[in-house]
Amino acid sequence: MNQPAPSEVYGVSRFVRGLEWLFRRQSQLQSIAIRGEVSNLRRLPSGRIYFDLKEGSDLLACVVWENRATALPPLANGNEAVAIGTVGIYSGSSKYQLVVADVALSGIGALFAQVQALRERFKREGLFDAARRRPLPEFPRRVAVVSARAKGAEDFIEAMARDAPHVEVTLIETRVQGVGAEIDIAEALDRASRMDVDVIVLTRGGGSYEDLFPFNLEPVVRAIVRSRHPVISAIAHTGDRHLADDVADLSLPTPSIAAQHFSKIRERHVSTVYRLSADLDQAARRALDRARQLLDLREERLHASTVNLMAKRQDVAFRLERRLDARNPYARLGEQQRMLHASASRLDESIRRVAAGFSQRLAPLDGRLARAAHDRLRDRAERVRLADARLTPNDPAAVLRRGYAIVTYEGRAVRDAGAVPKGALIEAKLERGALEARVERSTPDG
Numbered sequence: 090m091n092q093p094a095p096s097e098v099y100g101v102s103r104f105v106r107g108l109e110w111l112f113r114r115q116s117q118l119q120s121i122a123i124r125g126e127v128s129n130l131r132r133l134p135s136g137r138i139y140f141d142l143k144e145g146s147d148l149l150a151c152v153v154w155e156n157r158a159t160a161l162p163p164l165a166n167g168n169e170a171v172a173i174g175t176v177g178i179y180s181g182s183s184k185y186q187l188v189v190a191d192v193a194l195s196g197i198g199a200l201f202a203q204v205q206a207l208r209e210r211f212k213r214e215g216l217f218d219a220a221r222r223r224p225l226p227e228f229p230r231r232v233a234v235v236s237a238r239a240k241g242a243e244d245f246i247e248a249m250a251r252d253a254p255h256v257e258v259t260l261i262e263t264r265v266q267g268v269g270a271e272i273d274i275a276e277a278l279d280r281a282s283r284m285d286v287d288v289i290v291l292t293r294g295g296g297s298y299e300d301l302f303p304f305n306l307e308p309v310v311r312a313i314v315r316s317r318h319p320v321i322s323a324i325a326h327t328g329d330r331h332l333a334d335d336v337a338d339l340s341l342p343t344p345s346i347a348a349q350h351f352s353k354i355r356e357r358h359v360s361t362v363y364r365l366s367a368d369l370d371q372a373a374r375r376a377l378d379r380a381r382q383l384l385d386l387r388e389e390r391l392h393a394s395t396v397n398l399m400a401k402r403q404d405v406a407f408r409l410e411r412r413l414d415a416r417n418p419y420a421r422l423g424e425q426q427r428m429l430h431a432s433a434s435r436l437d438e439s440i441r442r443v444a445a446g447f448s449q450r451l452a453p454l455d456g457r458l459a460r461a462a463h464d465r466l467r468d469r470a471e472r473v474r475l476a477d478a479r480l481t482p483n484d485p486a487a488v489l490r491r492g493y494a495i496v497t498y499e500g501r502a503v504r505d506a507g508a509v510p511k512g513a514l515i516e517a518k519l520e521r522g523a524l525e526a527r528v529e530r531s532t533p534d535g
Contacts, residue, residue: 118176123149123187127168132158140164142172142187150179150186161192163205170194204305207332216314222338223319226287229351231257233281233318234290235274237265241294241325241344248348256351259286265293271303275312282316289316291333292323292344304333313337323347413500433473440466489520507533 125142132138136155141148151172153161164170174189215221232249236242242260249258263277264270274291281289291313293301303309304324313320313336322337323344334340341347485495495518496503503509509528517524 120173121176121187122171122173124169124171125149127164127170128166130164130166138164138189142170150184151189152186153189153192157190161189162194164192168194204332207305207307207310208335211310211332211336216310216336221314225319225321225339228354229256229287231259231286232288232290232351233259233261233284233286234292235261235263235277235281236290236292236344238262239265239294241292241323244294245290245292245323245344245348248345249351252348252352253354259284266296266300266303271306271308274303275308278309278312278316278320282312282318286318289318289320290323290344290347291320291337292347293325294344295325301331304331306332309333310336321347321350429476436469486520489518494519494524505533506531 123142125144128141128143128148130138130140136158138153138158138161140151142151143149151174171193172187172189173191173193174187176185177188178184179186211217234242234245236245238260246258246260249256261277261281264273278289278291291304291309301324304322310332313322313333319338321339321341322331322334323341323346324331324333325343330340339350341350489495496515497518498509498513498515503515509515509531511528511531513528515526515528517526
């Protein structure tokens with residue numbers, strides 16, 4: 090089929106300008122509201138925003154100029170929104186687009202906008218500041234779980250019983266979704282705050298954004314902030330972060346991971362106890378080794394001191410023994426006897442030398458001299474015999490053999506009974522052995 094020949098040929102620019110003129114002429118395209126799901130959201134450094142409104146497989150390109158971007162509610166991919174603006178042609182790519190002047194969120198988008206508004210307000214109040222967060226106890230023993238009696242709480246309680254049996258767990262049961270659930274959650278948190286526990290765990294299993302929305306609302310946030318005890322949030326969700334997570338003292342992804350937090354505390358403390366026990370054992374061994382070395386050193390010093398002291402005492406005893414021997418009458422008498430025998434020996438030797446020297450010179454007189462010498466020697470021998478006879482009765486040993494005793498007091502021989510006081514300890518030397526006695530009575534002579 091043949092096409093009729095065109096009456097006029099248009100240039101591209103003229104054609105595009107003509108289309109723009111036609112769009113501007115259509116009043117229904119100048120202020121139009123279009124509903125769809127936000128996708129492919131892009132924010133440029135200049136402040137301009139690009140996104141698509143999607144419905145099924147159909148797309149509408151949208152642009153927000155810089156002067157309008159700050160007036161729009163926060164947008165995110167997946168928001169249900171109604172965009173209000175003017176449909177026009179973007180000549181650079183020959184595409185039609187909606188130049189957006191305003192956006193109204195609907196459904197989840199409205200909920201998201203509400204959360205963002207609360208987040209900004211709480212941020213201005215300082216509820217997200219790290220300095221506000223309470224420190225978690227070093228070794229928690231009692232935990233209150235705020236949750237519904239459902240899988241999330243059951244997972245947490247089972248994991249705690251298995252991995253952290255030292256922790257006492259109390260369930261504070263409450264609704265966690267539905268209209269008004271935020272009030273019930275806040276009241277349960279307040280009840281847990283009044284209990285004698287160390288930590289409060291706010292938890293539940295997963296769910297849709299709408300199901301989890303009570304954890305974004307102000308009553309729950311305020312209850313976490315005013316709690317007397319640290320609060321751990323363990324809301325099983327992915328993607329979006331809830332306001333309860335932002336104000337909690339610790340935020341964990343799931344109930345099971347929250348239970349692992351407590352079991353790791355136990356493992357850490359057990360490991361610390363083992364390490365400290367090993368350190369203490371090692372320190373005790375080192376102290377014992379030092380004590381043993383010190384004891385050995387002191388024992389060596391004591392032995393040396395004892396040996397030195399014993400040597401000094403033995404030297405003193407030896408000197409005292411010598412002094413005692415010097416005062417012993419038996420020793421004196423023996424010395425006199427030795428001197429007497431030595432004198433006799435020297436006399437005999439002198440006589441022999443004299444006799445030998447004069448034997449030849451006095452040979453003629455040998456007979457007379459021999460007789461005279463014999464007489465003189467006999468006379469001297471008699472004198473020695475008489476002297477020995479006089480000394481023998483005075484020999485203490487002879488006296489002792491006759492039954493007498495030598496009495497000493499303080500190392501001196503006793504000659505006078507009056508010289509020894511009553512009660513004094515005296516020693517009596519006998520022929521064999523000695524006796525010690527105490528003076529009961531003395532009778533001085535006279």
